[in-house]
């Protein structure tokens with residue numbers, strides 16, 4: 203135990219990989235520890251039989267094409283000026299506002315910081331996504347061109363179109379300096395602008411599902427981030443799925459190691475290394491010393507700094523002295539710190555392509571609640587069968603009829619994925635037999651929903667696509683593989699936006715990833731980059 | 742190094758940092774930030790590359806001297822003598 207690292211990073215998910223690349227770029231002696239045998243974390247990959255699966259990737263948010271700057275703004279210089287109606291002039295004002303205020307896209311920013319050329323991501327854009335409130339019979343479509351959603355709102359909520367444009371203007375003009383402000387209810391703030399309760403719910407639905415750690419509300423600054431990243435920028439997906447992203451990150455780590463003879467990738471990036479405790483040693487003259495990182499195997503590592511990406515409570519659990527304190531806390535206090543929201547994922551494999559009349563749809567945010575409301579909370583049952591994110595990974599990229607194109611599957615097969623809000627406590631306490639039964643029930647629930655959306659599939663009619671395989675994972679699986687308490691995907695309600703732990707004795711220990719507050723894949727990458735930039739070079 | 746070479750050093754660094762930007766028509770007297778989508782994080786990377794490739798330390802108080810290509814050449818030329 204002779205060497206002292208400059209920085210040890212815990213967790214080789216998106217944020218940990220990104221932070222490691224930056225640390226190497228700063229010529230720091232860095233060690234990345236991952237308990238699992240492969241990288242990726244919440245968005246890793248696996249194979250079953252002959253098929254490859256992604257754990258979680260439906261879509262990347264924040265789509266932008268660097269070759270078309272301000273694509274959302276310039277693309278239609280057409281008829282706005284010729285028509286004199288109010289909405290059109292509002293829309294051209296909106297364009298002017300976008301041009302003046304829109305800051306560089308977060309995804310491009312991250313790629314640049316990591317020196318990953320955009321083209322290597324091999325992105326396919328979404329075709330059309332839908333917010334489908336089935337019970338109300340109301341669907342809003344959106345795509346990577348903001349105009350589509352605006353025209354949908356105009357058609358289905360004509361009274362709200364000016365308010366909606368006003369909302370977009372607010373979001374565009376929102377200064378990034380406000381991103382670090384304390385919590386403000388987005389529902390309250392947005393309902394001052396959008397008056398129709400149904401439209402309000404519909405706007406929030408994708409934003410909750412792709413980025414809120416709160417139940418039925420979110421922080422206003424997070425609302426702004428998600429609104430921009432989904433409605434103003436949009437969805438895309440690497441053709442090769444999440445493996446493309448992980449492989450690019452790993453080869454950047456390799457490249458940086460190659461530049462410097464003293465780094466070897468197998469020394470920098472170590473798998474099957476679970477951190478079991480963290481201890482800040484006393485230094486000389488009453489100052490803090492180094493961190494002592496103990497692994498499950500008993501191995502002890504020393505480092506000047508630690509960046510943890512495993513979550514706030516999870517990290518505090520490793521800091522020996524504070525564990526008892528934490529355990530003494532009442533459950534209610536705990537709920538601020540451990541996320542309540544988890545999901546099940548059902549993956550269905552079809553023997554044929556997605557039926558032709560459904561090839562235009564990339565993602566459906568489905569809600570069938572009779573109460574004019576989308577309930578984004580931990581369900582009472584083990585899943586909320588009234589709502590789901592339904593993703594068609596094959597329906598990305600240019601739709602050239604013969605080649606629907608996700609390279610994960612052999613060309614004739616296709617895939618449909620369902621994410622449903624789930625109750626971790628219920629899933630975690632089932633016996634083995636009960637667990638199998640409940641998974642079978644979930645499969646049935648997913649198939650019932652599929653029947654509603656695409657009735658021809660598995661109908662038994664000749665020539666129609668059949669389900670030939672499936673896979674299911676639950677909050678229990680997520681907890682087991684990533685260590686996130688309660689199988690929580692978006693982490694604690696409370697975020698630590700400056701990456702600092704609000705506890706004494708945590709000098710030089712920083713948080714990145716989910717609990718730092720930037721959510722999703724792009725968010726996690728940005729978080730890793732930002733925290734590394736900010737703290738790694740600091741004395 | 743000639744002024745032209747010093748200019749090229751800076752342009753090459755920017756090309757590394759922002760491979761998707763078109764750098765052919767950069768003006769020497771207009772702020773880089775106004776011509777390119779560089780933000781403060783990218784800016785720090787220019788400083789980092791100067792240190793790594795040319796062992797030049799740029800202290801924070803001198804960052805404004807890197808605002809335009811012209812001012813970069815002025816500031817860096819004496820430091821890039823060999």
Ligand SMILES: Cc1cc2nc3c(=O)[nH]c(=O)nc-3n(C[C@H](O)[C@H](O)[C@H](O)COP(=O)(O)OP(=O)(O)OC[C@H]3O[C@@H](n4cnc5c(N)ncnc54)[C@H](O)[C@@H]3O)c2cc1C
Nearest residue numbers: 213215216217237243244245258260261477715716722723
């Ligand atoms: C089903 C599902 C679908 C999703 N869909 C999307 C989507 O479509 N689009 C999107 O943008 N995002 C999606 N996400 C969210 C996205 O995957 C996450 O936000 C992101 O990957 C989080 O990355 P992270 O680095 O913050 O955390 P993690 O990925 O959780 O990284 C933490 C790492 O730390 C490791 N670790 C934990 N404890 C220890 C320990 N003690 N010692 C060593 N290592 C440890 C874990 O194994 C893990 O690898 C989805 C997630 C899931 C689960």
